[in-house]
Amino acid sequence: MSMIETMDVDVGEPLSLHQRILSDISERILSGAWAPGHRIPFEHELTAEYKCSRMTVNKALSQLAKAGLIERRRRSGSFVRRPQSQAAxxxxxxxxxxxxxxxxxxxxxxxxxxxxxxxxxxxxxxxxxxxxxxxxxxxxxxxxxxxxxxxxxxxxxxxxxxxxxxxxxxxxxxxxxxxxxxxxxxxxxxxxxxxxxxxxxxxxxxxxxxxxxxxxxxxxxxxxxxxxxxxxxxxxxxxxxxxxxxxx
Amino acid sequence: MSMIETMDVDVGEPLSLHQRILSDISERILSGAWAPGHRIPFEHELTAEYKCSRMTVNKALSQLAKAGLIERRRRSGSFVRRPQSQAAxxxxxxxxxxxxxxxxxxxxxxxxxxxxxxxxxxxxxxxxxxxxxxxxxxxxxxxxxxxxxxxxxxxxxxxxxxxxxxxxxxxxxxxxxxxxxxxxxxxxxxxxxxxxxxxxxxxxxxxxxxxxxxxxxxxxxxxxxxxxxxxxxxxxxxxxxxxxxxxx
DNA sequence: CGTTTCGATATGTATATACATAATCGTCAC
DNA sequence: GTGACGATTATGTATATACATATCGAAACG
Known part of the structure; x- marks a missing residue:
């Protein structure tokens, strides 16, 4: 509790885990790092990456799917979607x-x-x-x-x-x-x-x-x-x- | 399996439980049956009404809150919100x-x-x-x-x-x-x-x-x-x- | 009488688990 | 070759459980 405070992690507000997953992934999609058609990691891989249960990952991915950013296919995985119609x-x-x-x-x-x-x-x-x-x-x-x-x-x-x-x-x-x-x-x-x-x-x-x-x-x-x-x-x-x- | 088919329940597609809760509640709000400010049943009451776990009810209510139809307050319950700005x-x-x-x-x-x-x-x-x-x-x-x-x-x-x-x-x-x-x-x-x-x-x-x-x-x-x-x-x-x- | 404390309560979040369902892959019989 | 079929896999949905957190209300206390 002395100089270790120099960690460059910007805490900001304490985001809930599932919100962190959500914003992480949407940023990667919107920045183009994950182009349309790209297969994003499987739930069980994200489970390992974020060290959380599949339910938490699932909730985040379901939300992304509902928002139209990704498309989920059984047995195949989840894929970045191309925005089809510009809805504002x-x-x-x-x-x-x-x-x-x-x-x-x-x-x-x-x-x-x-x-x-x-x-x-x-x-x-x-x-x-x-x-x-x-x-x-x-x-x-x-x-x-x-x-x-x-x-x-x-x-x-x-x-x-x-x-x-x-x-x-x-x-x-x-x-x-x-x-x-x-x-x-x-x-x-x-x-x-x-x-x-x-x-x-x-x-x-x-x-x-x-x-x-x-x-x-x-x-x-x-x-x-x-x-x-x-x-x-x-x-x-x-x-x-x-x-x-x-x-x- | 003869005349009992006359039940006037319109099955349509097999809705998932949490979607049924969701549309049930939004219909009651939008029809005016539950006016703005009205306190909707607690999670544990809906749990009883729909005979499901609290997690399922919670998921549905959280979605309604995110959609802006209701406002959730700890310890007090969930309340129907007045639509504030017309967003189309x-x-x-x-x-x-x-x-x-x-x-x-x-x-x-x-x-x-x-x-x-x-x-x-x-x-x-x-x-x-x-x-x-x-x-x-x-x-x-x-x-x-x-x-x-x-x-x-x-x-x-x-x-x-x-x-x-x-x-x-x-x-x-x-x-x-x-x-x-x-x-x-x-x-x-x-x-x-x-x-x-x-x-x-x-x-x-x-x-x-x-x-x-x-x-x-x-x-x-x-x-x-x-x-x-x-x-x-x-x-x-x-x-x-x-x-x-x-x-x- | 006012203030503080504490318990009860409703929601928020996460876990482990279970089984259902859809799609794909490989294998085996024809 | 090819068609059928079962195994495998990833997602979909639901449960029971646990603990955190905000807040209301009432009891305890100065």
């Missing part, structure tokens, strides 16, 4: 958060609200099969004095009955829904769009200006909940999606 | 695949190729700190007779030396790189853009038309590899991102 994680934040991240004051405004029996168009947007009551909303989100985004939303009242009595004067429908309805699936469509007259007026931009449009459909346990279309005013507004191979 | 998975396919999925013949064309010492702009795009050789490429991707996408790419030759001698006449740089360089991280930026003269000419569209632009930066084990900007011609071109809570 797109974080879609609440607009208030986005605006406040820019350091600007956020303001919300409800433009219109209609309760109606779903039209054919409504049903197409919500992917509803049967007719039923829906709530149609139109809102604006401001960053400082300027309109930041325009929101057109449909809520399936059969799935969210409490929404029928909500005016959405003070609270935006997004956060309101998130707080109430557990959502099990969502689909986003992203595209470029030339502002039409209505949108241009609402966002105080020129007609024909390119806008980023994000449409989201949300389900809660098989039931369509809501469809929303956000149109962003700022031409330079960007969405960011990252891919970093799943670690733990 | 964006699949970014190779353009050839995208075009062929539309049922159209795909064609690739290299427009320009320059090898040069990196400019300040190049370094900014690649997030390079030091100067070094880069390869700048400009390409077009066709769907049938019409231009589908325009590609502007920079390759960091310090990281991918073999690219220096490649002409990219027949093969697009995307698949070429994928086949050679293991990438460990990628960042995508998505935005709407009004076509300038150069892009409009390359894509055979009108100047000022709204285009979807996807920029991707790729790293391989800490080294910047490539930066690419795709500009899509078709105004109705959409990216799709899905979120479905991680199952297995």
């Amino acid at each position: 994680v797109l974080e879609i934040h609440d607009i208030r958060i986005e605006v406040e991240a820019l350091g600007l004051p956020y303001r919300y405004e409800r433009v219109a609200r209609h309760k109606r029996r779903s039209s054919a168009e409504d049903r197409a947007l919500l992917e509803l099969t049967a007719a039923g009551p829906v709530l149609a909303l139109e809102c604006r989100h401001f960053a400082g004095k300027r309109p930041f985004a325009h929101e057109q939303r449909l809520i399936n009242l059969a799935a969210v009955t409490e929404a029928a009595d909500e005016e959405f004067h003070a609270m935006a429908p997004g956060p309101w829904l998130i707080a109430r309805v557990p959502w099990s699936a969502a689909e986003h469509r992203i595209r470029a769009f030339a502002a039409d007259k209505h949108i241009a007026a609402a966002l105080d931009i020129e007609a024909g200006a390119p806008c980023l449009v994000v449409e989201r459909r949300t389900w809660s346990a098989e039931h369509p909940v809501t469809h929303v279309r956000f149109t962003y005013a700022d031409e330079s507004h960007t969405l960011v999606a990252r891919f970093t191979p799943s670690q733990s | 998975v964006l699949e970014i396919h190779d353009i050839r695949i995208e075009v062929e999925a539309l049922g159209l013949p795909y064609r690739y064309e290299r427009v320009a190729r320059h090898k040069r010492r990196s400019s300040a702009e190049d370094r900014a795009l690649l997030e390079l700190t030091a100067a070094g050789p880069v390869l700048a490429l400009e390409c077009r991707h066709f769907a049938g007779k019409r231009p589908f996408a325009h590609e502007q790419r920079l390759i960091n030759l310090a990281a991918v030396t073999e690219a220096a001698d490649e002409e990219f006449h027949a093969m697009a740089p995307g698949p070429w790189l994928i086949a050679r360089v293991p990438w460990s991280a990628a960042e995508h930026r998505i935005r709407a853009f009004a076509a300038d003269k150069h892009i409009a000419a390359a894509l055979d569209i009108e100047a000022g038309a709204p285009c979807l632009v996807v920029e991707r930066r790729t790293w391989s084990a800490e080294h910047p590899v490539t930066h690419v900007r795709f500009t899509y011609a078709d105004e109705s071109h959409t990216l799709v991102a899905r979120f479905t809570p991680s199952q297995s």
Whole structure:
């Protein structure tokens, strides 16, 4: 307990053994040391290398397999996989958060609200099969004095009955829904769009200006909940999606 | 073995026990039966319910925790978490695949190729700190007779030396790189853009038309590899991102 | 009354073990 | 040669067990 502290092992945090195996192997794969197709050591070899039981190694390798980094074949071993499709994680934040991240004051405004029996168009947007009551909303989100985004939303009242009595004067429908309805699936469509007259007026931009449009459909346990279309005013507004191979 | 087959249990595939626990619980959470904040049964209770060992239950719950559906607290139990940020998975396919999925013949064309010492702009795009050789490429991707996408790419030759001698006449740089360089991280930026003269000419569209632009930066084990900007011609071109809570 | 200590409890991690399952290899009979 | 078949091998799944660790709550104590 004197000078032996000079060991150059960087302890950092005390990683659990199975996490150490996991990060060891993913690093070797991602650095290219183990190229795609390479057979990684058998469980019993790793058992020896890390001096642990097969269960621990197995848990780590199973996780790597689930993350898509390796492929496991019985009797043959485990092999480094080539990433097939570039999948990136797109974080879609609440607009208030986005605006406040820019350091600007956020303001919300409800433009219109209609309760109606779903039209054919409504049903197409919500992917509803049967007719039923829906709530149609139109809102604006401001960053400082300027309109930041325009929101057109449909809520399936059969799935969210409490929404029928909500005016959405003070609270935006997004956060309101998130707080109430557990959502099990969502689909986003992203595209470029030339502002039409209505949108241009609402966002105080020129007609024909390119806008980023994000449409989201949300389900809660098989039931369509809501469809929303956000149109962003700022031409330079960007969405960011990252891919970093799943670690733990 | 006669009429007892009328049991309304849908067997489907023989799920492993721990997968059954997993999907059971996630369904109860996503359907709202167990609301956010609800304490789910203790491991020893689930052990009794499913008549299995604690290890099996533990494995399933740990997975749910990693997927972010529940939060585990020692001594207190496991609780349903409120989804905090909407994260969706964006699949970014190779353009050839995208075009062929539309049922159209795909064609690739290299427009320009320059090898040069990196400019300040190049370094900014690649997030390079030091100067070094880069390869700048400009390409077009066709769907049938019409231009589908325009590609502007920079390759960091310090990281991918073999690219220096490649002409990219027949093969697009995307698949070429994928086949050679293991990438460990990628960042995508998505935005709407009004076509300038150069892009409009390359894509055979009108100047000022709204285009979807996807920029991707790729790293391989800490080294910047490539930066690419795709500009899509078709105004109705959409990216799709899905979120479905991680199952297995 | 406040603080400290300690036991109970639920999860976290690892082991040794067992048997199932899939795939490959070698052998042997035809 | 070749086709069938059993042995071998690596992974897949589950169990019982053990001990570590964080934390809550209640009893003990100043």
